[in-house]
Amino acid sequence: MLLDFFPSAALTKYLARLFVVRIAAVLVMLVLILQMLDLLSESGKILAVPGNGQAQLLHYVSMRVPQLIARFLPYSVLLATILTLVTLNQNSEVVSMKAAGMSAHQVLAPLMLTAAAIALVNFAFNERIVTRASASLKAWQAVDYAKIPPVSQVRTNVYLRDGNNILSAARLSGTGARAVMDDVTYFERDANAMVVRQTRSPHATFANPGWKLDAPVSFTVATAQRAPLAPEVVARGVTPAQVAISAVDADGEDFMTLRASIAAMKAAGRRTAELEGKLWHKLSGPLSAALMPLLGAVAAFGLARSGQVLIRAVIGMALGFAYFVVDNAALAMGNFGAYPPIVAAWAPFVLFALIGETVLIRTEE
Template sequence: MPLEFFPSRTMTIYIAKMFALRVIAVLLMLVLVLQMLDLLSESGQILAAKGNGQEQLLTYVGLRAPQLVARFLPYSVLLATIITLITLNQNSEVVAMKAAGLSAHQVLAPLFLVAGVISVANFAFNERIVTRATATLKAWQAVDYGPIPEDSQVRNNVWLQDGPNILYARSITGEGQATRMTDVTWHRRDPTGMVTEIVRAGSASYANPGWRFDRPTTFDVQSARRTTAAGSAVFATSVTPAQVVIRRADADAETLPHLSRSIEAVRAASHSTSELESRWWHKFSGPLSAVLMPLLGAVAAFGLARSGQLFMRAVIGMALGFAYFVVDNAALAMGSFGGYGPLIAAWSPFVLFLLIGETVLIRTEE
């Protein structure tokens, strides 16, 4: 029937299976090649850490591979789309389907179906696996590939502004009132910016306001005298846990609920949340980009193979697909700088190229 979106059940299964197998093949090829190149560049730093060997190299591969899969899955869908449609075109199967009364959208319907399933799977994969792997890998890299920290949300080497003074922590764990700092140093500065006093402690906890240093050691720069307190003392009264959240917030390493809490904390501290909100929306639009790839690569499906323009059509389809990724990254960067609103930064490239793809398809084939 003309109003049916999918072709026959047999045709749908045939095209969908062909497309899915090519997506998997292209993804495996890309991930294997990129993983080998990445491992070659990082293996020297991994093995430089004392006690590291083959086990740590395999650990790195296990943490890095999910990132590569999530990042290059949309590219794989684009390349698999072009390969699938070129194959169907060269075998005159597209001509047969068109002669049977199928529209261009019906020919592409099985590809949209598979791409939709891939988008949902990619979203779940990002939330359940990629965020955890990213958090663990960044925490491991922060200690120069030493022993992997038990808490993957540890923030290392954090500098915080306390008015004219500076607060430094070797590492920070916990959230809100339970935030704790280790190997903490507070630098008191005069109006000219010169350091006049340095206070160090092994740990510090939030005192609301300020941070309570345990057994702090004070060094007076002018007199060169060092004193150690028997108890505790409060310093950096203008530094709040919200500032720590701002420094720790990492959209790539946080799930949607965790990122939502980070955005609320940053907003409560009266800081800009444009970058984090753009990343929040992009967690939806990013995986959904796989659905666009069959539409952008559809130009390779139509036209006579013997006309000699099949290669050029494939190049055009690939150019449209890669142009989307360029515009998407540019819009996300503009959202991070506040040039675009978060919703526009995340969704405008998707809507723009959806309209472009539909226009090209309708004007040339429908």
């Protein structure tokens, strides 16, 4: 009975081959155009660093392309769905398949199966390649495209609480006692959480306990005066282990690593709603590719001579792009705590799956 859901093996292979070719063509086109535009905006910054040249530009492209592929693969599946179904409709192939007794779901089954396989490949691609590329690129951008630091020992935008005070740093390199912070700012606050003094330093090293500021300069809010200080130790309650827990980059960690990081942050009493939403989105994001044939299915049906093919294609495209808009909005709401993380990640997928199925059943079945 399960095999009855699919058409014959020959027709399934034919439809799957058409679909895969169009997905690849659309994806290559999108990635090439977007990569050229992105490189135009970043090449000046890369080449401004002494010693950087063509090799560094190519290295940037090698790290940026995986991100573009992972981000725009679902869009490519949507556009390829519209192109495939419109072509089949205009050539009366859909009419022939329905005349042979196939239902709308059977016509779409090969495309949905292909999209599901692509979603699995996309998930594996994200886990093995995109996370590493994202971590490498962020670490390189953190030093303004200078010498690339080791990915595992560089964290950016570190933000830590020392009681009522705040310690922040643009970068953290090294681990344990060899940890070094760059572009450090220490905010001293009163009982009302108002900043009373701000101390800046180009570097800070772990002093066990605390962090030693090199060449610090203080700014006192009450007197509005700046003054250079001797090297001093601040944030004695902040350890390198706390830094490692706080500086979690969801884009640079795979599913299992991010899950362990979230567990460590929960144990430390830190807020993890944003990271949990991104954790679940590592599953729902790639899986959205499997949803695109259902949302674009409306383009497959209707008589080509009726002049409604273009309208149906636009409707299918609108449904697909509406999903991405709602998905991003729900994820943002989850980050603010308005939705539970699992709801923020999965609600748009379930909602649009029901919408697509409803449209298909009411119009074609």
